[in-house]
Amino acid sequence: xxxxxxxxxxxxxxxxxxxxxxxxxxxxxxxxxxxxxxxxxxxxxxxxxxxxxxxxxxxxxxxxxxxxxxxxxxxxxxxxxxxxxxxxxxxxxxxxxxxxxxxxxxxxxxxxxxxxxxxxxxxxxxxxxxxxxxxxxxxxxxxxxxxxxxxxxxxxxxxxxxxxxxxxxxxxxxxxxxxxxxxxxxxxxxxxxxxxxxxxxxxxxxxxxxxxxxxxxxxxxxxxxxxxxxxxxxxxxxxxxxxxxxxxxxxxxxxxxxxxxxxxxxxxxxxxxxxxxxxxxxxxxxxxxxxxxxxxxxxxxxxxxxxxxxxxxxxxxxxxxxxxxxxxxxxxxxxxxxxxxxxxxxxxxxxxxxxxxxxxxxxxxxxxxxxxxxxxxxxxxxxxxxxxxxxxxxxxxxxxxxxxxxxxxxxxxxxxxxxxxxxxxxxxxxxxxxxxxxxxxxxxxxxxxxxxxxxxxxxxxxxxx
Amino acid sequence: xxxxxxxxxxxxxxxxxxxxxxxxxxxxxxxxxxxxxxxxxxxxxxxxxxxxxxxxxxxxxxxxxxxxxxxxxxxxxxxxxxxxxxxxxxxxxxxxxxxx
Numbered sequence: 001x002x003x004x005x006x007x008x009x010x011x012x013x014x015x016x017x018x019x020x021x022x023x024x025x026x027x028x029x030x031x032x033x034x035x036x037x038x039x040x041x042x043x044x045x046x047x048x049x050x051x052x053x054x055x056x057x058x059x060x061x062x063x064x065x066x067x068x069x070x071x072x073x074x075x076x077x078x079x080x081x082x083x084x085x086x087x088x089x090x091x092x093x094x095x096x097x098x099x100x101x102x103x104x105x106x107x108x109x110x111x112x113x114x115x116x117x118x119x120x121x122x123x124x125x126x127x128x129x130x131x132x133x134x135x136x137x138x139x140x141x142x143x144x145x146x147x148x149x150x151x152x153x154x155x156x157x158x159x160x161x162x163x164x165x166x167x168x169x170x171x172x173x174x175x176x177x178x179x180x181x182x183x184x185x186x187x188x189x190x191x192x193x194x195x196x197x198x199x200x201x202x203x204x205x206x207x208x209x210x211x212x213x214x215x216x217x218x219x220x221x222x223x224x225x226x227x228x229x230x231x232x233x234x235x236x237x238x239x240x241x242x243x244x245x246x247x248x249x250x251x252x253x254x255x256x257x258x259x260x261x262x263x264x265x266x267x268x269x270x271x272x273x274x275x276x277x278x279x280x281x282x283x284x285x286x287x288x289x290x291x292x293x294x295x296x297x298x299x300x301x302x303x304x305x306x307x308x309x310x311x312x313x314x315x316x317x318x319x320x321x322x323x324x325x326x327x328x329x330x331x332x333x334x335x336x337x338x339x340x341x342x343x344x345x346x347x348x349x350x351x352x353x354x355x356x357x358x359x360x361x362x363x364x365x366x367x368x369x370x371x372x373x374x375x376x377x378x379x380x381x382x383x384x385x386x387x388x389x390x391x392x393x394x395x396x397x398x399x400x401x402x403x404x405x406x407x408x409x410x411x412x413x414x415x416x417x418x419x420x421x422x423x424x425x426x427x428x429x430x431x432x433x434x435x436x437x438x439x440x441x442x443x444x445x446x447x448x449x450x451x452x453x454x455x456x457x458x459x460x461x462x463x464x465x
Numbered sequence: 466x467x468x469x470x471x472x473x474x475x476x477x478x479x480x481x482x483x484x485x486x487x488x489x490x491x492x493x494x495x496x497x498x499x500x501x502x503x504x505x506x507x508x509x510x511x512x513x514x515x516x517x518x519x520x521x522x523x524x525x526x527x528x529x530x531x532x533x534x535x536x537x538x539x540x541x542x543x544x545x546x547x548x549x550x551x552x553x554x555x556x557x558x559x560x561x562x563x564x565x
Contacts, residue, residue: 096542190523203521232528233521301505308501312483319484321557323546327484335485336494340501342483343471353505358518360508365519397497398504414522439523 004029005069006159006462009216012068016061023056023067023111026162030069030113034160037465042135043155044114045074046082052113063109064223070105071161073152074115075122076207077196078102081112085198086130087120089318089329099196100228101165101207108223113161116151120331121315122167122200124148125175125400126393129333134390137180138463139429143387146176146403152210153180158465163220167207169200170303170411171382171404174419177210178382178432181421183449183459184210185217186407188439189414190235192221193228199314201307202233204411213459214420214449218242221442235440243443246451249285254448255375257293260406266385272423272431273381276452280379283451288375294367298360299408300401305344305357306412312341336397365413372438377448380406382419382432407434416442418449421458430458471499 004026007015015021031049038044052069059067072078075085077095079102084090098106106112119129127150128134135150137143138158145154149166153176156164166173168186177184185208192207199205209220219242226239256277261270277287315338320326330338344353371378383403393399401408410417415436422433433452437444453459471479476495480487487494540553549556 093546096538096545188523190525229530233523233525235523297507298511301507304501305505316484320548321555322543325548328486330485332491332494335483335487335491336497338483338485339476339479339487339494340498343475343479343498343502346479346482353502355518356508356513357505358520359513359516360511362516362519363511363513365522397501412522 005033005162007162008212009068009163009219010213012162016067023059023061024053026067027052027056027069027111027113030161033158034114037158037160040136040141041138041154041158042133043116043151043158043160044071045084045086045117045132045151046115048081048112048114052111055111059109059111061109064219065105066109068110069113069162070110071114071116071152071155071164072102072112073118073149073166075118075167075198076102076165077198078112078115081115083115084132085121086118086132087329087331087334088131088325090324092325093323097196100193100230101224102196104223105165110163116149116155116164118151119148119333121198121334122148122169122172123311123333123337124393125171125403127151127176128390128393129331131331136390137387138465139181140387140427143389143429144179144392146179146383146387148172149210150176153177153182153184156180156182156210156212157463159462163216164210165207165220165224166210167197167205168411169204169307171407173208173210174382174407174417174432174434175404177419179387179430181430181458181461182210182212183214183217184208184419185221186417187221187225187240187442188235188416190233191240191416191440191442192224193231193234195228195230201310202314203306203310204414214418214446214453217418218446240442243447246447249280249283249448249451252285252377252448253288253375254280254285255288255290255371255378257290257378257380259293259295260380262384264384265381266425268425269381269384269386269431273379273433276379276422276433279452279455280448283455290371290375290378293371294364294409296405296409299364299412300405302357302360302364302412303408304398304401305353306361308337308341309344309354310341312338312345361412364409368409368413368415376437377444378436380434382407382434386425386429386431410436414439416445418445420449420453422456423458471495471502
């Protein structure tokens with residue numbers, strides 16, 4: 001059987017169960033694809049061939065992910081496997097334990113076929129600040145995949161794997177998913193355990209799936225979610241379960257923040273979102289324009305201060321004593337962020353920067369509370385543009401913040417959100433629609449996204465590689 | 466904006482607090498810090514006089530557990546990733562000079 005790598009999770013599961021092919025066939029097919037394409041794309045930092053094929057021979061296919069190839073962002077700790085966070089500082093670090101999510105995915109039968117590339121330490125939105133070279137966008141190799149989970153998104157778009165996981169702090173799942181034309185599901189903060197994921201901005205870090213369809217992503221979220229005593233900010237709830245699929249969106253009010261469109265928004269992105277609005281209306285939703293949503297420029301500033309501050313604290317542990325190399329191995333981007341964070345937190349500047357940002361964060365949360373009294377969910381573009389060209393992030397100290405301006409507010413407030421493909425621009429680059437809901441309302445996000453996907457075919461299109 | 470200009474002295478002090486050595490070819494970071502500090506000035510437009518800070522968005526307070534002894538890493542595993550070890554301990558550079 002050929003092209004097994006192109007299957008969705010749902011299709012792969014059916015094929016395995018009906019014995020059309022074996023887990024070894026499926027894993028081999030993905031490994032062949034990686035061998036063929038990854039010289040160009042560079043989605044993976046590490047490919048795990050031998051061990052993956054060995055596991056495929058004995059895996060129980062009756063498990064929820066039994067025999068399914070999984071690509072893991074390289075900031076998830078994976079026991080006995082090199083875990084670099086795409087940094088040279090950790091180029092020798094063999095993880096001593098599995099992240100909670102990795103344990104769950106392994107117990108569900110998933111087979112890790114590789115660790116995917118990211119902006120070093122997840123600091124960025126391009127995947128070109130990786131210490132292992134940039135990942136390229138499968139839709140056009142002259143363009144970036146977005147980031148920081150760019151390797152996972154590109155691997156899914158290029159059919160190098162069946163499923164993947166990434167992590168989002170403010171856009172790192174949704175933005176690369178949008179730029180690569182795949183589905184990225186960012187859960188409510190605390191829905192998925194952070195334990196064993198190399199910490200970036202602990203107060204918003206949210207691990208989540210990047211997949212080929214909404215349903216696949218939701219299946220992964222079911223498995224990844226649930227309370228973890230090892231993560232003090234983990235929500236005290238059982239695993240999340242997919243709700244019933246809706247037949248229509250009758251009775252649902254969906255908000256469109258006007259401040260999410262600016263003169264910098266690419267006209268085709270705006271057109272695509274307005275077209276998506278029409279589709280949602282046809283499905284029965286009532287669309288309400290939201291004229292008074294807080295300008296995302298404040299979220300950029302809040303995020304910049306808080307992210308740098310938490311980074312300076314989280315990266316303090318890398319002293320080269322217990323693992324990895326010493327601090328001289330940090331790249332320029334990490335140094336820049338540590339420096340700004342230390343500055344914001346240091347005596348004399350704390351009130352003006354860090355404390356002020358935490359207060360504005362309260363205003364951002366209150367603003368969402370206010371909007372969600374009027375609407376059930378909010379939609380908008382994921383990114384103001386389609387994928388930018390390779391090199392676009394170079395020398396731009398605020399590149400990520402500006403690219404992620406439309407996903408930062410919801411990340412700062414800990415809301416769940418999804419990016420789904422909703423159009424292509426003139427040059428054939430994908431455009432992503434984001435759907436956000438109040439905390440713990442992944443059910444709404446899923447229902448709207450699923451119905452949109454079932455009534456469109458953008459998710460079925462694949463790049464010519 | 467001159468208010469946000471990060472001086473050499475503040476820059477050097479911040480690098481020392483950060484335990485980082487900034488190479489001469491990376492000195493442009495100083496200007497970028499000033500630019501970022503200027504960008505975030507936008508927050509001053511918002512009145513936060515009676516607003517409490519939000520450090521944590523899912524409203525959890527201290528999470529406690531029983532202090533039960535659980536199995537953990539073996540010494541061998543804990544040391545396995547260290548570049549320098551001696552007599553089954555991590556080896557660090559000295560922080561106290563006994564001659565002083």
